Amino acid sequence: MFELGVDAPADSVFAVPGGQTALMTIFLGLARPGDTVLTEELTWPGALSIGRLTGIRLMPVKTDAEGLIPEAFDAACAKFRPRFVYTMPTLHNPTNATASLARRREIVRIAREHDVLIVEDDAYGFLVEPRVTPYWELAQDRTIYLTSLSKSISSALRVGFMAVPARLHKSLLAAMRATTVMVSPILLELATHMIETGAGRDAIVYQTETARRRQRLAVSILGDQGSAPTSFHYWLRLPPEVHNAGFVADALAGGVAVTHGDVFTVLPGQEAGGVRLCLCAEPNEARVEHALRTLAALLATSHSDAISIV
Numbered sequence: 029m030f031e032l033g034v035d036a037p038a039d040s041v042f043a044v045p046g047g048q049t050a051l052m053t054i055f056l057g058l059a060r061p062g063d064t065v066l067t068e069e070l071t072w073p074g075a076l077s078i079g080r081l082t083g084i085r086l087m088p089v090k091t092d093a094e095g096l097i098p099e100a101f102d103a104a105c106a107k108f109r110p111r112f113v114y115t116m117p118t119l120h121n122p123t124n125a126t127a128s129l130a131r132r133r134e135i136v137r138i139a140r141e142h143d144v145l146i147v148e149d150d151a152y153g154f155l156v157e158p159r160v161t162p163y164w165e166l167a168q169d170r171t172i173y174l175t176s177l178s179k180s181i182s183s184a185l186r187v188g189f190m191a192v193p194a195r196l197h198k199s200l201l202a203a204m205r206a207t208t209v210m211v212s213p214i215l216l217e218l219a220t221h222m223i224e225t226g227a228g229r230d231a232i233v234y235q236t237e238t239a240r241r242r243q244r245l246a247v248s249i250l251g252d253q254g255s256a257p258t259s260f261h262y263w264l265r266l267p268p269e270v271h272n273a274g275f276v277a278d279a280l281a282g283g284v285a286v287t288h289g290d291v292f293t294v295l296p297g298q299e300a301g302g303v304r305l306c307l308c309a310e311p312n313e314a315r316v317e318h319a320l321r322t323l324a325a326l327l328a329t330s331h332s333d334a335i336s337i338v
Contacts, residue, residue, distance in 0.1 A: 043211045046186040047176035048074045057203030059084045059111040066104050066113040070292040072121050088294035095125040098134045105142035112145035118160050119152035122292050122304035123263045124256035129161050136167045146171045154180040155236055155258040181231045187219045242307040249320040262305040278326055284319040
């Protein structure tokens with residue numbers, strides 16, 4: 029299925045109004061206040077908000093360039109006995125980490141050993157060619173697969189999809205009815221039209237090429253430390269002596285808004301070590317280049333005495 033990104037039986041696919049609503053449905057349907065959910069040590073702020081609102085505890089798992097580290101995941105499963113793991117294995121937000129097939133198979137093996145569900149957020153999977161094998165294709169019996177047209181086609185198209193194992197249908201349908209009832213029929217009609225006419229595919233091609241061009245620009249100015257060939261984001265790692273908040277404040281004073289790394293941290297006081305740049309939010313590419321050069325100049329300046337701003 030073009031709109032989903034994986035092959036799945038029609039009765040296993042639910043339409044939901046956006047990725048965050050889908051994740052809220054999963055949290056409410058599969059966990060209770062006080063339960064533990066595992067995730068990468070840096071994760072999407074929407075998941076952190078859902079955890080706080082529902083009283084479900086998120087616990088971080090150490091990561092590397094391929095995302096979840098198997099040994100750390102194994103230890104966390106044994107220690108916390110989580111309800112599920114929420115993970116972004118392809119173009120992780122914010123770090124751009126992407127797990128290899130071998131890494132994914134190892135994570136699946138550990139999840140089976142501990143009887144842990146995998147909730148796979150594949151919001152950015154459409155940007156990667158050739159497509160990376162999703163967890164859904166490796167373990168359909170214990171994977172919930174999420175994606176959203178708001179990333180692949182248009183931010184105005186707040187339609188998401190999730191593929192769900194049959195044994196979880198009842199719980200998730202009940203949670204979905206309690207939160208959203210249904211997706212707007214008008215949005216679904218528009219999504220169907222864009223898919224069937226090829227307009228959706230054209231949007232994906234345009235967005236992928238724009239991301240590729242801007243990643244090349246970022247690498248030429250900042251280096252390839254936090255880049256990915258076609259990601260919307262760039263994870264700018266900061267030197268140890270550079271305070272995250274100070275750098276964010278200095279960037280803003282220079283006319284550049286970046287996302288503070290702390291908004292991605294699972295545990296309070298955890299050191300993020302970087303800031304996220306949204307390369308594709310600004311339509312004017314000349315302004316993007318100016319912003320990148322401003323950040324490069326900031327990095328070249330000594331910030332050892334920067335004071336964190338609260």
